[in-house]
Amino acid sequence: xxxxxxxxxxxxxxxxxxxxxxxxxGVAVAIGDDAAAFVVPEGEVTLVTTDLLVxxxxxxxxxxSPEDLGHKALxxxxxxxxxxxxxxxxxxxxxxxxGGLALEYVEGMYRGxxxxxxxxxxxxxxxxxxxxxADLIINVAVVGSVHEKEMLRRGGARPGDRLxxxxxxxxxxxxxxxxxxxxxADEEALAALIRAHHRPRPHLAEGRFLAxxxxxxxxxxxxxxLSSDLVxxxxxxxxxxxxDAGGLPLSxxxxxxxxxxxxxxxxxxxxxxxxxxxxxxxxxxxxxxLARAFEARFHRPLHPIGEMTGGGRxxxxxxxxxxxxxxxxxxxxxxxxxxxx
Amino acid sequence: xxxxxxxxxxxxxxxxxxxxxxxxxGVAVAIGDDAAAFVVPEGEVTLVTTDLLVxxxxxxxxxxSPEDLGHKALxxxxxxxxxxxxxxxxxxxxxxxxGGLALEYVEGMYRGxxxxxxxxxxxxxxxxxxxxxADLIINVAVVGSVHEKEMLRRGGARPGDRLxxxxxxxxxxxxxxxxxxxxxADEEALAALIRAHHRPRPHLAEGRFLAxxxxxxxxxxxxxxLSSDLVxxxxxxxxxxxxDAGGLPLSxxxxxxxxxxxxxxxxxxxxxxxxxxxxxxxxxxxxxxLARAFEARFHRPLHPIGEMTGGGRxxxxxxxxxxxxxxxxxxxxxxxxxxxx
Numbered sequence: 001x002x003x004x005x006x007x008x009x010x011x012x013x014x015x016x017x018x019x020x021x022x023x024x025x026g027v028a029v030a031i032g033d034d035a036a037a038f039v040v041p042e043g044e045v046t047l048v049t050t051d052l053l054v055x056x057x058x059x060x061x062x063x064x065s066p067e068d069l070g071h072k073a074l075x076x077x078x079x080x081x082x083x084x085x086x087x088x089x090x091x092x093x094x095x096x097x098x099g100g101l102a103l104e105y106v107e108g109m110y111r112g113x114x115x116x117x118x119x120x121x122x123x124x125x126x127x128x129x130x131x132x133x134a135d136l137i138i139n140v141a142v143v144g145s146v147h148e149k150e151m152l153r154r155g156g157a158r159p160g161d162r163l164x165x166x167x168x169x170x171x172x173x174x175x176x177x178x179x180x181x182x183x184x185a186d187e188e189a190l191a192a193l194i195r196a197h198h199r200p201r202p203h204l205a206e207g208r209f210l211a212x213x214x215x216x217x218x219x220x221x222x223x224x225x226l227s228s229d230l231v232x233x234x235x236x237x238x239x240x241x242x243x244d245a246g247g248l249p250l251s252x253x254x255x256x257x258x259x260x261x262x263x264x265x266x267x268x269x270x271x272x273x274x275x276x277x278x279x280x281x282x283x284x285x286x287x288x289x290l291a292r293a294f295e296a297r298f299h300r301p302l303h304p305i306g307e308m309t310g311g312g313r314x315x316x317x318x319x320x321x322x323x324x325x326x327x328x329x330x331x332x333x334x335x336x337x338x339x340x341x
Numbered sequence: 342x343x344x345x346x347x348x349x350x351x352x353x354x355x356x357x358x359x360x361x362x363x364x365x366x367g368v369a370v371a372i373g374d375d376a377a378a379f380v381v382p383e384g385e386v387t388l389v390t391t392d393l394l395v396x397x398x399x400x401x402x403x404x405x406s407p408e409d410l411g412h413k414a415l416x417x418x419x420x421x422x423x424x425x426x427x428x429x430x431x432x433x434x435x436x437x438x439x440g441g442l443a444l445e446y447v448e449g450m451y452r453g454x455x456x457x458x459x460x461x462x463x464x465x466x467x468x469x470x471x472x473x474x475a476d477l478i479i480n481v482a483v484v485g486s487v488h489e490k491e492m493l494r495r496g497g498a499r500p501g502d503r504l505x506x507x508x509x510x511x512x513x514x515x516x517x518x519x520x521x522x523x524x525x526a527d528e529e530a531l532a533a534l535i536r537a538h539h540r541p542r543p544h545l546a547e548g549r550f551l552a553x554x555x556x557x558x559x560x561x562x563x564x565x566x567l568s569s570d571l572v573x574x575x576x577x578x579x580x581x582x583x584x585d586a587g588g589l590p591l592s593x594x595x596x597x598x599x600x601x602x603x604x605x606x607x608x609x610x611x612x613x614x615x616x617x618x619x620x621x622x623x624x625x626x627x628x629x630x631l632a633r634a635f636e637a638r639f640h641r642p643l644h645p646i647g648e649m650t651g652g653g654r655x656x657x658x659x660x661x662x663x664x665x666x667x668x669x670x671x672x673x674x675x676x677x678x679x680x681x682x
Contacts, residue, residue: 139391
């Protein structure tokens, strides 16, 4: 093992620099100057999002591989760009490294990031590398772009808009449950749930598709949990939401997990969190055509899960009765005890 | 005192949101969606820089006011944009807050940031707010822009280019010495050095002036320390540097501090660090006119401090003799013991 600190900040930058520039077009200055410089395609607005991950709050160092950690730190930001309908372009990675952390660990994190970045044509164009006294800290900022007319916002939904999601919800939270309770992933179904938690796939292509369709009036990525995130859309649009529980896409893995542990899969899917699929509100006149086009393009369904309603109520329809959506907002400082701790 | 965590992430965002948008033009989406969206002026390249500040590594919570901390976290990033010759536009602030930290403290930090941001027309357009188990963490990313032809790089200097700095060097390090050794700032000169450390003024107007002059071939902001930063310029340009010690701008406050504590002011100014003035290499045929124009514009001198040389040597000329520049690289993980610890 080599202590990360022995190679120094500049030494480390020299080691990783080569893998960071995967799409040189449009880049005027990469790593190694006072700031990075690049062009965003003419006529597009610039998108910026950033996420800070703190050891013992967002991850446990012994519960994920460094590659997983790097992958996820970048993926959650790419997902935000996807939710705006944008193209992800440049990433900036700040890390603070506690004493004694192996160089190999930090290089593993960067491998996880550069591998995902390469898959989506995203450059790592800069960042900051420093010491930490206690916890490993990772901040990623991602710059993307989109034509302003195509940009997807949280607000803008109208009553009667159909709600869809681009993939299964609940798997990531089930994976987190297995990790936090140190339950053995002794079946492939459980191992897949843990992978869903560690290795979310940002729905960038899906976001671009939705943005270009002209049928989507509002969108969000499912990070806090489906019901919380739909509450964000409803509030930003001044509306309510009615979710059809029967429409929620539940994976066979989640169904198996819930049977084995005695949980309600619908409640799991609604509370969820860190699914990183997209939820969107669609013009009802264009919903059927959009769903068909999505399936033709991605070879899997765009899942109808309910609709926007004119009141301010958040409801779920299940087995013929309509009940208020359980409050499951995932804030980073919940007034109630942290449901992840 | 209100515990920061009692107001929650979303509650806090609602409290600070109003002060964050100081220049609405060009902003399509501010705080409150999946990503911020804005336009960069047509024909300009986008600049991005980011800095991560970690408690007990970069600052001590009891040694600076929260306003100072917020000011500095933003200022160091604005300084990087200044060093590229750019205009700073949008800032993104991620914070991780340890348990028990007062809401008032975090609001004070934001006051420090928004006050500086307002002075330079910079919006705070987004970020992330989360919990930390141990230390207070602040990551700031700043987006700026510049016409590519005006952009100032570290490389590009030529042998014989004259070196200048836009302000005094060494004050900030002297202030840090007073802080770390808990020496009383019992005279105004010493209090001013501490202010220089806590409240650096980003030289954005100076950077724009240098960029537009057409006379500057390379530039950097003095963050690691003048000699380290000139080594960066020299390496990026494939050249050497000869500093004229007699030309170094030493403030009367630094001179007083060095007399009182028995330090060599030249060594202090060369090692320095966190001065956040700009150093630049200037076409020798245009140097005199540039210095005159700078003085006319800013009512203080552009200080000549030496020149770029054809070899790879880093030297300092002092009292008629030329000696190698003492190695004083400030890396965040120095192989030698951390000179700040």
